[in-house]
Amino acid sequence: MTTAYFLCRSVTHAQKIDRLLKFNYIQSSIERPERNITQSSCVYAVAVSDVFLGEAIEVLKRKNVLPVKLIISETGKPAREVFI
Amino acid sequence: MIYLDNAATTLIKPPRVKRAVLEMFDKCGNSGRSAYESSMTASDVIYTARERAAKLFGVEEPEEIIFTSNATQALNMAIKGIAKKGSCIISGYEHNSVVRPINSLKEKGIECTVAKSKLFDWNDCIRAFRAGFKSNTEFAVCTHVSNVFGYILPIEEIDELCYKKGIPLIIDASQSAGTLPVDMSKLKAVVCVCAPGHKGLYGPQGTGILVCRKGIKLNTILEGGTGSLSESFTQPEFMPDRFESGTMNAPGIAGLAEGISYVLEKGEESIFVHEKDLIDYLVSELSKMQNIRIFSSVRRKKQGGVISFISNKFDCEKIGKLLSIEKIAVRSGFHCAPLAHYTAGTNKGTVRVSVSDFTTADEVETFLCKLKKIIE
Numbered sequence: 001m002t003t004a005y006f007l008c009r010s011v012t013h014a015q016k017i018d019r020l021l022k023f024n025y026i027q028s029s030i031e032r033p034e035r036n037i038t039q040s041s042c043v044y045a046v047a048v049s050d051v052f053l054g055e056a057i058e059v060l061k062r063k064n065v066l067p068v069k070l071i072i073s074e075t076g077k078p079a080r081e082v083f084i
Numbered sequence: 085m086i087y088l089d090n091a092a093t094t095l096i097k098p099p100r101v102k103r104a105v106l107e108m109f110d111k112c113g114n115s116g117r118s119a120y121e122s123s124m125t126a127s128d129v130i131y132t133a134r135e136r137a138a139k140l141f142g143v144e145e146p147e148e149i150i151f152t153s154n155a156t157q158a159l160n161m162a163i164k165g166i167a168k169k170g171s172c173i174i175s176g177y178e179h180n181s182v183v184r185p186i187n188s189l190k191e192k193g194i195e196c197t198v199a200k201s202k203l204f205d206w207n208d209c210i211r212a213f214r215a216g217f218k219s220n221t222e223f224a225v226c227t228h229v230s231n232v233f234g235y236i237l238p239i240e241e242i243d244e245l246c247y248k249k250g251i252p253l254i255i256d257a258s259q260s261a262g263t264l265p266v267d268m269s270k271l272k273a274v275v276c277v278c279a280p281g282h283k284g285l286y287g288p289q290g291t292g293i294l295v296c297r298k299g300i301k302l303n304t305i306l307e308g309g310t311g312s313l314s315e316s317f318t319q320p321e322f323m324p325d326r327f328e329s330g331t332m333n334a335p336g337i338a339g340l341a342e343g344i345s346y347v348l349e350k351g352e353e354s355i356f357v358h359e360k361d362l363i364d365y366l367v368s369e370l371s372k373m374q375n376i377r378i379f380s381s382v383r384r385k386k387q388g389g390v391i392s393f394i395s396n397k398f399d400c401e402k403i404g405k406l407l408s409i410e411k412i413a414v415r416s417g418f419h420c421a422p423l424a425h426y427t428a429g430t431n432k433g434t435v436r437v438s439v440s441d442f443t444t445a446d447e448v449e450t451f452l453c454k455l456k457k458i459i460e
Contacts, residue, residue, distance in 0.1 A: 010312035010325050011116040012147055015131040032119040042314035044119065 002050035002074045004082075005033055006060070006067035007043055014044035016065055024059045026052045037071050037079045045071075057084055085411045086447045090283065091231050091259060091390050091438035092415055097286045100342040104129075105288055108335035115332050116311030126334040133341035134324075140344055141277055141295045142267035147323040150294040151337055155258045156181040158278035158294035161327060162254045163225065165302025166275070167194050170220035173213065173251075175237055176200035176427030177230040180420045182256055186225070197221070203428045204381035206238040213242055223252045224273075228266060229259035232424040232436060233379050234363065234390030236264065239271070246273035252300070254278065261285055261293075262347045263356045263388060268297060275300045284355075284440075285347060287340030290333050296323065306330075355441045359389030362439045362448050366391055369452050375459050379428065392434035397459055400433045407435075410454045 008014035014030045021028040028048050038045065048056045050072070060066055066084065073079045087095045108129065113122030115130050134146035143149070152158040163172075163185045169192075174182060176198055186196050199212035213224070224246050229236050239255060246253040252275040257266045262284025266277050274297070281291025296302060307319045308329030320326050347355065367380045370393055378393040395403060404416030417433045418425055425431060437451070 009320070009322055010310070011127045012131060012134070012324060013322075015127060016146065019131075030119060030124060040315060042311065044116075044312075 002072060004048045004050055004053045004056070005031075005037055005045040005071045005073060005079075006048070006056075007038060007045045007069040007071060009068050011044050013067075014046050017046045017060065017067060020059060020063055020065055021046065021048065021056055024055075026056050026059065028056070033071075033073075037073055060084075085413055086450055087413045088437045088439065088443065088447070088451060089413045089415045090440035090443070091419075091436060093280075093282045093289060094284070094286055094440045094442070095413075096440065096442040097288075097339075097343065098346040100346065101286055101288065101339040104342040105335045105339040108338040112334040112338070115334055126332070129338045129341060130332060130334060133337045133344065136341055136344040136348060137293055137295070140261075140348060141293075142265075142269040143295060143297070144269075145298055148296055148298050150296055150324045150327040151332060151340075152292035152294050153290055153333065154282070154292040155256065155278050155280035156292075158276075158292045159225075159254070159256060160185045161294055161305055162276035162278055162296070162302065163223075164189070164305050166223050166252060166254070166300075167192070168222060169193065170222040171195040171197060171218055172223050172225065173197045173199055173216045173218075173221055174225045175209065175227060175242075176212070177232070177235060177237065177424040178225065178227055178421070179231055179256065179258065179424070180422070181258075182225050182227070183423050194222075198423065198427075200427050203233060203379060204235055204383070204386050206241070206386065209238055210241050210245065213245055217245075217249055217251065221249070221251055223254065225254045225256065227256040227258070228264065229388045229390070230421070230424055231259050231390065232419045232421050232430075232434065233392050233428065234259070234388045234438070235381065236260070236386050236388055243271045243273045258283060259388060259390060262343075263352055263359060265352055268295060276302075281336070281340040281343065285340060286343035286441075288336045291336040291340045293340075294327065296327070298323075302327070350441065356388070358441055359439050359443070360384065360387075362443055362445065363387060363389055363391055365445070366437060366448060366452070370455075373456060373459055379430070379434070389440070390436060390438040392430070392436045394430060394432070394434050395459055400435045403435050403455075403458065406458045407451075407454060410458075412451050412454055414451075
């Protein structure tokens, strides 16, 4: 399974992204991922299935609401950063 | 009790406000600390409140809304956050929540010019501001509506003056939020708007809002845990976290969200018209009473839902006490605004009557009857 994580600077930032995606009918959820994904502590992220990733990036770019980082996590593989 | 002290706090709130607060008591954890259900419940209700407040105050981003414990805290954050050196200018009708923090800045060498002007005189107010600007004026503060007299100051014109001078303006919307539009998208010099949650926005006590325009860098007066950048020893630079340290008053903000919702649904204009009609009636009836001097504007558009009067029969404190015995709540004295009283010449204080959207004509009628018995 592949999940995309839009890493956020705060819970407010995460909520902004999450609501924007939901408003555009993109399924998303706010999480606190483990350190191997965030490389830091206490980080909020908005998780999106890779199926919707392209659309999600388009929505965020269009509204100029960008995450701090985009991390892709695939089962059995190390998490990797993708530059938007 | 007939409650006519809404300028202090609105006692009667929309039922949804209380429901929201009570619901949060059992459901909300600490916002921004985790992602489990109760923490996110708190975060969600706070974000909803931000969105509604952003809509009310005409800002694009919810992050431009900072929640405080009251307008006094918001004003302290704005004033002390913006002040660096030089001087500032304020109107002659400011509350102590503006005057006292500015006085405390005198130790840092920041001077203050008071643009004193006649009550209910917009031309004189604009003239005073224009005359009061100095070469080193760093910022301006102006109340939108006087908490003593209900005087609606010409903030649009003052905003224009400040904009031409390149002077940032802070607005104290304590008595206007919820009844008069304070639309930051239409105000050019305004960098901050400060408002209590518990007056015209019908939220609980312990809530307030600082609207801080995007891109404005304010110094902080309070630093601490924000739930963000937790590995850093320094305060975040981004909003709203920079100004929201410590545990937020989530139940209070939940109530405030519902209060703002009430105002947005009802419309500020509808609320203002209701209050204005009551004040107009008060003015006309008080004018007929002997031994009373009222402070009201001939031009009704210059006065909000607050009115002050004095009597030559009793001092204001005695009138307040006698009304209290009759189960009528008004406020007597200086209303934490000695500057406003000294500017208007009411050096012994006044009796202040202030209405809300929930005040009825019957209550005003009963107040007038009781007052007449006391005074005449």
